[in-house]
Amino acid sequence: MASLHKVAAHTMRTAARPTLSRRVPALCRHQTGAAADVPEPPIPMTGIIARAPSSQAVQTPSASMIRDNPDYNVAVDYRTSNFSPIPARVMDGSEPGETTPAAVLSGAPVELQARTVRIYRPAKPATQSGDWHHQHWRMDWDVMSKGHRWENPLMGWQSSADFMQGTHLNFKSRDDAIMFANKQGYEYFVQEPNERRIIPKAYANQFVHQPKKLKQIRTK
Amino acid sequence: MAKAPTTLRRQDHEHDQAEPRKPRGSQDIFTMVINPTYLAQRTRSSASWGDAKQRVLHSYRDWVRSAPEIQQMYSLNMPVSAIRTKMRQEFERHRYVAQLRTVDVLLFNSHQEFQETLNFWKQLTHVLKYFRAEEDPKAKLPQNFIQGFIEGRN
Numbered sequence: 001m002a003s004l005h006k007v008a009a010h011t012m013r014t015a016a017r018p019t020l021s022r023r024v025p026a027l028c029r030h031q032t033g034a035a036a037d038v039p040e041p042p043i044p045m046t047g048i049i050a051r052a053p054s055s056q057a058v059q060t061p062s063a064s065m066i067r068d069n070p071d072y073n074v075a076v077d078y079r080t081s082n083f084s085p086i087p088a089r090v091m092d093g094s095e096p097g098e099t100t101p102a103a104v105l106s107g108a109p110v111e112l113q114a115r116t117v118r119i120y121r122p123a124k125p126a127t128q129s130g131d132w133h134h135q136h137w138r139m140d141w142d143v144m145s146k147g148h149r150w151e152n153p154l155m156g157w158q159s160s161a162d163f164m165q166g167t168h169l170n171f172k173s174r175d176d177a178i179m180f181a182n183k184q185g186y187e188y189f190v191q192e193p194n195e196r197r198i199i200p201k202a203y204a205n206q207f208v209h210q211p212k213k214l215k216q217i218r219t220k
Numbered sequence: 221m222a223k224a225p226t227t228l229r230r231q232d233h234e235h236d237q238a239e240p241r242k243p244r245g246s247q248d249i250f251t252m253v254i255n256p257t258y259l260a261q262r263t264r265s266s267a268s269w270g271d272a273k274q275r276v277l278h279s280y281r282d283w284v285r286s287a288p289e290i291q292q293m294y295s296l297n298m299p300v301s302a303i304r305t306k307m308r309q310e311f312e313r314h315r316y317v318a319q320l321r322t323v324d325v326l327l328f329n330s331h332q333e334f335q336e337t338l339n340f341w342k343q344l345t346h347v348l349k350y351f352r353a354e355e356d357p358k359a360k361l362p363q364n365f366i367q368g369f370i371e372g373r374n
Contacts, residue, residue, distance in 0.1 A: 072363055075313055078352040080359045085373055093317030104314065105325050146372040 070114070079109040083147030083161040087114035091185035103185035113185040115164070116142045119177040120191035131196070137177045139169040139188075259335040265324050272323045276311070279330050283307045286338055293340055294347050306350055 070086035090113050091103035103113060118140045124131040147161030171177040174190060181188040266272035287303045290296070296303065314326050336342050352359050362368035 070368070072361055072368075074361065076353040076359055076361055078349040078359070080353070080361060082358055082371070083373070084361070086361055086368060093314060093319065093322050096318065101317070101319070101322055104317065104322060105329075 074110065077110050080111060081161070083144060084111035085114040085144060087111065088187070099179070099183055102183040106184070108184070112164070113187070115144070115186070117181055117186045117188045118142060118191055119174065119181065119188055121193035123194065124196070137171045137174050139171065139177050139181065141165070141167065259338060261331055263328065266320055269320065272320060272327070275327050276323070279327060279334070280307070280311055282334060286334070290337060290347070294344050296347070298351070310350070
């Protein structure tokens with residue numbers, strides 16, 4: 001079984017950031033350190049609470065709270081429909097760091113930031129061919145809970161409200177994929193690949209003298 | 221669309237002077253051509269946050285000033301105050317952007333929309349995209365967990 005690392009992509013982001021409808025210009029609380037030389041913007045920023053980066057295996061309570069608490073007051077755009085999932089938080093450009101807030105600029109539907117994305121390396125098929133084709137990393141969208149697929153009432157064709165079904169993006173490395181997901185505001189998890197283990201075996205090793213009890217390992 | 225003579229009379233100080241300007245008093249209504257570069261703006265980056273703030277405020281004032289004209293051009297069935305509220309809402313959506321380059325891109329997009337709207341390059345359907353949340357009952361998100369659960373959304 002592939003080890004599933006649930007990376008809380010927005011552990012660093014604030015859980016307490018108010019939503020668009022309730023937002024009030026708050027006190028500026030800046031992160032100290034590298035951002036000291038950036039000139040302070042006159043537009044007040046919401047307080048951005050810097051959290052200590054958590055390890056990949058441990059989920060802090062705040063991360064799961066973000067994931068399980070959808071934000072019902074998120075600004076709706078003209079593509080919101082009956083099938084849109086509700087995002088936990090929407091990127092609005094106030095995140096600290098040098099990442100381009102592409103979710104704000106791209107004009108993509110807001111509901112894409114509600115959907116979880118899987119980053120993985122596609123597995124090699126169980127053949128005896130080589131495995132040079134599967135060195136890249138792929139980003140795939142999870143299935144929607146409602147509107148993923150239904151049967152067309154007239155002809156019985158398969159209809160779907162999921163515009164990202166059958167879409168995947170390829171990346172050269174895991175970090176490229178993670179940076180892309182962060183830039184676009186997607187929730188993501190990284191699935192570590194199963195690496196193939198080839199053990200060198202020699203038949204003659206079974207006849208090597210051992211003073212202790214003989215141990216015959218057939219497959220390892 | 222009967223507003224073209226007024227449009228021609230308006231001064232556009234950033235307009236590239238490709239042809240000699242007509243004296244202000246004369247309105248030649250027989251060459252009623254909508255100049256395609258009306259409201260064109262040279263692309264520039266903001267020099268600082270103060271510069272960006274000024275550009276944002278100018279852009280906002282341009283939009284709000286143009287609300288009655290937009291209502292008349294596209295025959296919108298809503299009061300001018302509703303259009304102004306929507307403009308304010310779109311500006312507030314990006315209030316907390318922290319990077320100057322992002323603000324530059326947003327300003328460019330805002331001006332692009334402004335030019336397209338006032339030059340009548342858009343159609344009613346494009347303008348009404350902004351008002352879908354108010355007009356279409358299907359465009360709503362559920363208010364709380366129970367309602368979302370009944371609808372089947374996660």
